[in-house]
């Protein structure tokens with residue numbers, strides 16, 4: 001398994017790496033917002049979130065954020081060539097630990113339908129129907 005260095009960032013948007021450089025590039029290429037929002041529309045969510053940025057040998061290889069207001073894991077992504085190497089699982093664990101430290105017993109995610117099987121493997125359960133009408137179909141899931 002590759003070695004990952006995961007850093008944690010809290011604070012206003014301009015103090016996090018979320019919108020700059022490699023992270024933003026990853027999201028623009030691959031991560032569409034289910035409701036069709038642009039990255040710029042997400043300012044408010046991002047400013048209150050905890051950001052986890054994964055690097056391997058100084059290359060950005062993954063990203064996820066925890067939104068404490070919604071108690072939700074959001075914006076999860078791992079670069080294609082490292083998928084299947086447990087980074088996604090590790091990022092989920094970091095977010096789960098963050099939510100537990102904040103007194104939460106559960107953690108939510110709005111999973112793209114293409115990632116539902118991944119979330120099942122890391123012990124999320126479906127919590128509701130698939131929302132098929134949005135730009136990207138998704139399903140609410142819960143980790144207890």
Ligand SMILES: CC(C)(COP(=O)(O)OP(=O)(O)OC[C@H]1O[C@@H](n2cnc3c(N)ncnc32)[C@H](O)[C@@H]1OP(=O)(O)O)[C@@H](O)C(=O)NCCC(=O)NCCS
Pocket residue numbers: 075076077078079082083084085086087088089090110111112114115117118121122
């Ligand atoms: C979903 C994603 C983050 C998973 O990252 P990853 O680093 O490949 O995941 P891991 O290697 O940690 O996988 C953890 C487990 O899930 C399994 N898994 C991963 N992707 C899977 C898939 N698509 N279907 C079924 N199982 C999957 C792995 O086999 C592994 O199982 P194990 O630990 O029991 O052996 C990655 O595929 C990705 O970035 N996808 C595109 C963006 C996306 O869909 N984000 C989610 C938006 S809600």
